[in-house]
Amino acid sequence: MKLQNKDESLSSALLRWSIDFNENLTLDRKDEKTIENYMNVVNKFIEYVNINKFIDDSSFDAIDVKMIKRYFMWRDNEYLNKTGKELKASTKLNDKKILNIFFEYIDDENIDKYEFHLKWKKIKYKKESIEKDYFKPDLVHSFLDYLENNLKKERNEFAYMLSFTFKLALYGGLRASELCDLQLKYFGKPYIAKDSGTKLIPLTIKGKGKTLYTNPIPYEYIKNELNYFKRNKSLEEKLFLTKTKLPLKRTNLYGYFEKISNELNLGKKGIHIIRRTFASNLSEMGVDVRNIQLLMRHKDIKTTIIYTARSQSRMEEAVSKL
Structure with a gap:
């Protein structure tokens, strides 16, 4: 599939790739819960791109480490405003892992032979060792x-x-x-x-x-x-x-x-x-x-x-x- 069509916004291209990615997850027999988790993360990232016109009017080259860090800062603020709580590090690590898989899929499937060069190790979040809550x-x-x-x-x-x-x-x-x-x-x-x-x-x-x-x-x-x-x-x-x-x-x-x-x-x-x-x-x-x-x-x-x-x-x- 073509990486990005002529005059196609970045969010539209990502949406097109997300549909293809979703289908591939189904073909790989991923369970419903896993697919839902993956697509929620991908769709949230597309939402961020869509509401930022400067990014949306650009190409896949705009997706670099700084952009990913800005995305997570936006996720932090959005979650804080909505719930009054900070986004858990475990949630960020989950999102980071899924976005990496999504971009790797685009790497493998685009006919333009485009490759991401994201250094994911530079995007760090501490793992939490918090005990899970339970009913007493x-x-x-x-x-x-x-x-x-x-x-x-x-x-x-x-x-x-x-x-x-x-x-x-x-x-x-x-x-x-x-x-x-x-x-x-x-x-x-x-x-x-x-x-x-x-x-x-x-x-x-x-x-x-x-x-x-x-x-x-x-x-x-x-x-x-x-x-x-x-x-x-x-x-x-x-x-x-x-x-x-x-x-x-x-x-x-x-x-x-x-x-x-x-x-x-x-x-x-x-x-x-x-x-x-x-x-x-x-x-x-x-x-x-x-x-x-x-x-x-x-x-x-x-x-x-x-x-x-x-x-x-x-x-x-x-x-x-x-």
């Missing part, structure tokens, strides 16, 4: 009580969906995207664990990169919701729908749980925090971090360590053994 026990109980009362009041599919997705994230560590892909056929037959005597049910999960995992879930916590869907759904259809009966997407789940958090004045948003709570609860109970890694389906144990919250009681127990 009292907040978990508040959420579960809300969902139980909502079920008693509504008794409809939407109420069962909210309760079921929350419990699968809390007791199974499922991601929002994994919850949206669930079907009844992925649930196996309940069984009794030999060592603990606990009744468990195996659940096959479609993780990142279409990889399949099978995790045990405590059956008693989810049996009410599971039996409801068994009575009302076939094995092959998508298990969860939105309030308006459309296939559930992770953005819907984030919105629903953010709304509940606001109603309960918890100050916690989204559904991913529930997955973090799953990891933190396992850590608190003394489960080995490598077993938590397997249950969380993390490729790198460093990610698991970030997800497992520091517990005062666990730290005290550890040093007491010295």
